[in-house]
Amino acid sequence: MGNGLKKFAGSQLVIPLFALFLLIVFNLIRDVEFFSLTIATNNQGNTVLSGNLISILNGASAVAILSIGMTLVTSSCKGQDISVAAGAAIAGSVFVSVLRANEITIPVIILAFLLCCAVSILFSTFNGVLVAVFKIQPMIATLILFSAGRSIAYWINGGATPTISSPLLVSIGGFIPGIPIPTPIIIMVIFLILISLVLRFTNLGLYTQVVGINEGTAHLNGINPVWIKLTAFMILGVCVATAGCITVCRIGLINHETLLLDVEMDVILAVAIGGTALSGGKFSLFGSVIGAYIIQALTVTLYAMKVPSSAVKAYKALVIIIIVLISSPVVKEHAINLRNKLFKKQVKTEISMKAS
Amino acid sequence: MKNEKDLLTGVSERKRREPISNTNLLMTITVCTFISMYVLAMLIWGGGFLNPQQFLDLFNNNAFLLIIACGLTMVMISGGIDISGGGITALVTMACVVYLEDHGGTVIGSLFLALGIGIAFGLVHGILISYLEIQPFIVTLAGMFFARGMVTIVSIAPRTAAHKAFASLKQLRIKIPGIGYYGKTGNFIPAQIELGVIVAITVVLAVAVTLKWTRFGRNLYAVGGHSPSALMLGINVKRTKFFAYLLAGLLSGIGGYVYLLHTGAGDAANATQAEMQAIASNIIGGTLLTGGVGNVIGTLFGMLSLKTITNIVIASGLTKPYFQSITTGLMLCFFILLQSIILAIREKGDFKLLLPEWMRSGIKNKK
Numbered sequence: 001m002g003n004g005l006k007k008f009a010g011s012q013l014v015i016p017l018f019a020l021f022l023l024i025v026f027n028l029i030r031d032v033e034f035f036s037l038t039i040a041t042n043n044q045g046n047t048v049l050s051g052n053l054i055s056i057l058n059g060a061s062a063v064a065i066l067s068i069g070m071t072l073v074t075s076s077c078k079g080q081d082i083s084v085a086a087g088a089a090i091a092g093s094v095f096v097s098v099l100r101a102n103e104i105t106i107p108v109i110i111l112a113f114l115l116c117c118a119v120s121i122l123f124s125t126f127n128g129v130l131v132a133v134f135k136i137q138p139m140i141a142t143l144i145l146f147s148a149g150r151s152i153a154y155w156i157n158g159g160a161t162p163t164i165s166s167p168l169l170v171s172i173g174g175f176i177p178g179i180p181i182p183t184p185i186i187i188m189v190i191f192l193i194l195i196s197l198v199l200r201f202t203n204l205g206l207y208t209q210v211v212g213i214n215e216g217t218a219h220l221n222g223i224n225p226v227w228i229k230l231t232a233f234m235i236l237g238v239c240v241a242t243a244g245c246i247t248v249c250r251i252g253l254i255n256h257e258t259l260l261l262d263v264e265m266d267v268i269l270a271v272a273i274g275g276t277a278l279s280g281g282k283f284s285l286f287g288s289v290i291g292a293y294i295i296q297a298l299t300v301t302l303y304a305m306k307v308p309s310s311a312v313k314a315y316k317a318l319v320i321i322i323i324v325l326i327s328s329p330v331v332k333e334h335a336i337n338l339r340n341k342l343f344k345k346q347v348k349t350e351i352s353m354k355a356s
Numbered sequence: 357m358k359n360e361k362d363l364l365t366g367v368s369e370r371k372r373r374e375p376i377s378n379t380n381l382l383m384t385i386t387v388c389t390f391i392s393m394y395v396l397a398m399l400i401w402g403g404g405f406l407n408p409q410q411f412l413d414l415f416n417n418n419a420f421l422l423i424i425a426c427g428l429t430m431v432m433i434s435g436g437i438d439i440s441g442g443g444i445t446a447l448v449t450m451a452c453v454v455y456l457e458d459h460g461g462t463v464i465g466s467l468f469l470a471l472g473i474g475i476a477f478g479l480v481h482g483i484l485i486s487y488l489e490i491q492p493f494i495v496t497l498a499g500m501f502f503a504r505g506m507v508t509i510v511s512i513a514p515r516t517a518a519h520k521a522f523a524s525l526k527q528l529r530i531k532i533p534g535i536g537y538y539g540k541t542g543n544f545i546p547a548q549i550e551l552g553v554i555v556a557i558t559v560v561l562a563v564a565v566t567l568k569w570t571r572f573g574r575n576l577y578a579v580g581g582h583s584p585s586a587l588m589l590g591i592n593v594k595r596t597k598f599f600a601y602l603l604a605g606l607l608s609g610i611g612g613y614v615y616l617l618h619t620g621a622g623d624a625a626n627a628t629q630a631e632m633q634a635i636a637s638n639i640i641g642g643t644l645l646t647g648g649v650g651n652v653i654g655t656l657f658g659m660l661s662l663k664t665i666t667n668i669v670i671a672s673g674l675t676k677p678y679f680q681s682i683t684t685g686l687m688l689c690f691f692i693l694l695q696s697i698i699l700a701i702r703e704k705g706d707f708k709l710l711l712p713e714w715m716r717s718g719i720k721n722k723k
Contacts, residue, residue: 080493130689130692130693134692134693134696134697135696135700136692136693136696137645137646139437139493139645140635140639140645140692141692143632143635143636143639143688144685144686144688144689144692145685146632147632147636147681147684147685147688148681148682148684148685148686150681151677151678151679151680151681151682151685152678154677154678155678155682159676159678265497265501268493268494268497269494269497272491272494277491278491278493278494279491308508308512310505310508310512310624311505311506311508311509312505313501313502313504313505314501314502314504314505314509315505316501316505317498317499317500317501317502317505318498318502320494320498321484321495321498324491324494324495324498325484325488325490328488328489328490329489330487330488330489331488
């Protein structure tokens with residue numbers, strides 16, 4: 001038991017869990033009712049759960065899904081993909097254009113999703129080839145799609161912001177009749193379980209970390225770093241497609257300019273808060289997902305405190321810096337030194353107290 | 357005798373045989389590309405491209421970007437990244453306008469405010485990145501978020517500066533004698549540049565001199581190239597990095613003031629994506645994100661190429677806005693691939709090593 005606790009204290013999950021815990025405690029002190037869940041009836045006449053907790057979990061699902069893929073890319077390629085939001089705009093555009101061309105039924109939705117997965121895997125493979133084969137820094141390589149991606153989405157849409165509406169899409173973006181939990185949360189959980197099962201029962205997770213820690217050693221041990229990096233980018237492509245489709249279903253239209261705007265930064269932050277070093281190596285999928293929830297919880301908390309939406313960024317930045325500072329090894333070292341000094345003083349004062 | 361003479365005078369064949377450095381090679385490619393692009397544009401489309409004012413407008417409209425990109429060049433040479441430039445620019449414009457309008461400020465006061473904001477950001481970034489060893493991407497990302505958020509806290513509505521002394525400074529145009537164009541009525545209109553352009557050119561020259569001939573500049577290359585070796589050579593790595601971020605912050609502050617001189621308005625949407633454009637200018641200019649390679653003159657030409665390609669796209673009739681960013685992306689792609697291939701050939705003398713195994717199955721490995 002003690003051993004398990006020690007193991008837990010040394011794991012990457014400590015800081016994100018601690019930060020999430022602090023946020024929850026802060027909210028409970030501020031407002032006891034903050035996390036209360038209520039059962040309401042929505043416009044479609046379904047019984048649904050509502051409350052801040054649900055809105056945090058629901059709002060973070062796109063970022064959480066993206067952060068899963070981003071964790072793998074960060075771990076293996078020692079860099080981040082900054083084109084995920086642009087990629088999601090492309091994927092969403094493909095999804096919408098397929099749906100608009102056909103009558104919306106379940107097979108058509110599945111077909112559209114598969115097609116948009118294929119397109120976004122194609123684009124992330126392009127990024128992956130630049131990173132893995134041409135050895136370009138991921139941030140620079142993905143800058144290409146970052147600047148061109150939304151324009152490609154504009155081109156697919158023909159410059160308009162087409163809307164789609166169907167009860168089936170509402171049930172993907174909102175609630176399935178009879179289930180009180182928003183569908184994006186369910187999709188997110190299924191996605192997380194699937195990816196972690198893949199990592200659990202194959203060597204992909206291990207190989208990814210090995211490539212991130214030391215590429216040369218990985219190569220000498222018979223792992224092909226190029227394929228591992230490409231696989232990471234392909235998984236990110238699936239994540240991008242899923243996140244894009246969920247968001248499109250939720251808002252019912254595709255706006256290439258504003259779809260998941262600035263989300264790439266949130267995703268990278270989620271990965272960093274989750275305890276994965278941005279310079280690659282060991283990763284923690286659950287940490288990244290928790291990181292995504294921390295960011296969303298922070299945003300919802302700030303909204304609840306009546307901070308205007310445009311000013312949220314400033315407070316977010318402060319909290320992020322604090323979280324990163326706490327988890328920084330140098331700061332930890334300083335803190336340990338300080339504690340040792342203080343502790344010594346305490347011991348001395350105790351001794352002097354006893355002497356007196 | 358010849359050898360002796362060579363030794364004494366220092367003029368030797370050895371010098372001629374010394375290979376060109378990566379920095380200079382990449383910069384030369386950029387300069388050549390820009391010049392050939394512009395000459396081609398002049399020959400094919402003529403018109404606007406022959407007008408010297410249009411060339412100078414590249415500077416007039418993008419002076420702030422150039423200044424931010426110069427700061428970023430130093431940071432990138434030291435092996436880091438700073439993506440807070442655009443945010444700081446927006447914050448400076450808004451803070452200065454509010455100060456001038458609501459608090460009865462003076463022009464000098466607003467200038468110091470701009471410098472102060474820049475230095476404050478640079479100071480915090482520098483301490484967090486170099487002394488507390490936090491990832492530069494995260495720190496400057498937080499800096500960008502903070503600056504963008506602060507803009508709306510300072511004032512949520514866009515503001516325009518109507519301050520008299522400032523307005524006269526903003527209207528100031530410097531006419532370049534001898535260069536100009538003929539207007540529709542046949543009168544000669546001399547070409548003009550704004551005050552910001554002079555600031556930008558001064559900054560470029562100052563940074564170029566710093567990088568080339570000062571100890572700090574050479575230290576930056578050493579730190580970016582291989583920081584453990586730099587540490588062993590007795591370079592204060594942390595302090596060098598700290599000053600790189602401090603200067604980048606300061607230059608972002610100056611960039612913000614130049615932006616204000618150009619537009620005269622404070623707006624939360626000012627300089628959106630300027631940081632990414634600055635990074636793109638640097639990449640096209642041959643500065644590597646891995647550090648140790650780069651030149652500020654390259655950055656200047658990188659910025660010019662980036663903006664000229666947009667003009668060319670418009671001149672060639674593709675006026676839909678999405679063509680511009682797609683061509684920007686293609687151009688970035690071209691330069692990135694070119695650099696990657698050139699560096700690989702120079703380092704290993706062999707391009708095939710870059711390719712994965714299944715692509716070079718026909719070629720035997722040397723060892």
